[in-house]
Amino acid sequence: MNETIAIVGGTGHLGTAIARRLAKAGRRVVIGSRDAQRANQAALELGFGVTGTSNSAAAMVGDIIIVTVPFASQEATYLDIAPHAPGKIVVDTTVPLVPPKVMRVQLPPEGSAAQRAQRLLGDGVRVVSAFHNVAAHKLATDEEIACDVLVFGDDKAARVTVVRLVQELGLRGLHGGALANSAAAEALTSILIFINKTYSVDGAGIQVTGALVEPAG
Numbered sequence: 057m058n059e060t061i062a063i064v065g066g067t068g069h070l071g072t073a074i075a076r077r078l079a080k081a082g083r084r085v086v087i088g089s090r091d092a093q094r095a096n097q098a099a100l101e102l103g104f105g106v107t108g109t110s111n112s113a114a115a116m117v118g119d120i121i122i123v124t125v126p127f128a129s130q131e132a133t134y135l136d137i138a139p140h141a142p143g144k145i146v147v148d149t150t151v152p153l154v155p156p157k158v159m160r161v162q163l164p165p166e167g168s169a170a171q172r173a174q175r176l177l178g179d180g181v182r183v184v185s186a187f188h189n190v191a192a193h194k195l196a197t198d199e200e201i202a203c204d205v206l207v208f209g210d211d212k213a214a215r216v217t218v219v220r221l222v223q224e225l226g227l228r229g230l231h232g233g234a235l236a237n238s239a240a241a242e243a244l245t246s247i248l249i250f251i252n253k254t255y256s257v258d259g260a261g262i263q264v265t266g267a268l269v270e271p272a273g
């Protein structure tokens with residue numbers, strides 16, 4: 057609970073929404089930006105418990121690093137923070153949307169953005185992926201959100217940590233299995249965007265049905 061959570065690309069829609077909820081839950085949060093000044097300003101607006109700096113400085117001080125940047129900038133961002141990632145949990149939130157066809161599933165050659173993150177960071181980093189299906193503008197409010205957060209990762213202990221972190225945000229985090237399975241949640245986002253447009257929904261989400269029993273450990 058004493059860890060510092062870094063949010064790289066934390067000035068954007070998803071990053072500020074996660075920062076706000078984490079700070080409200082009592083977490084120490086550092087948001088990063090390509091421009092430290094911009095991060096500082098965003099942190100001031102978020103207030104309590106949040107500070108701002110450059111992406112690499114945020115990654116350096118973060119015990120857990122959450123990366124919230126567009127797919128197009130995923131590679132450059134990971135190359136920037138890679139020196140500070142070994143041994144840490146890095147939570148990739150990237151949905152591999154390729155404009156203009158964002159309602160079409162277009163996964164990268166690695167199989168998923170999460171596996172791409174692992175390739176860019178190397179095996180010594182505990183990559184977990186999450187948050188693909190939750191709308192940032194809903195997360196930015198205090199309202200209850202009708203969306204489960206599927207969490208993927210090959211390192212089970214890291215996945216457990218992130219599932220708990222998701223719960224601190226007021227959402228239900230569910231284990232989705234291996235990092236390769238992230239492809240399913242990443243792909244689903246294009247379908248949710250299609251559903252939003254087709255059925256005039258404001259941020260469709262996903263929920264798993266059934267009486268789930270918490271796994272041991």
Ligand SMILES: NC(=O)c1ccc[n+]([C@@H]2O[C@H](COP(=O)([O-])OP(=O)(O)OC[C@H]3O[C@@H](n4cnc5c(N)ncnc54)[C@H](OP(=O)(O)O)[C@@H]3O)[C@@H](O)[C@H]2O)c1
Pocket residue numbers: 065066067068069070071088089090091094095123124125126127128129132133149150151152153187188189190191192193
């Ligand atoms: N928005 C959602 O509802 C949502 C939901 C689930 C998952 N996601 C995923 O979460 C990630 C972030 O989404 P978002 O909507 O928060 O994105 P965003 O607001 O468009 O961008 C997030 C931040 O990324 C940085 N950035 C933008 N362009 C960049 C570039 N060319 N190079 C390096 N950094 C750049 C910017 O920070 P600085 O300019 O300060 O550096 C920006 O504030 C995406 O991969 C998205 O697919 C989004």
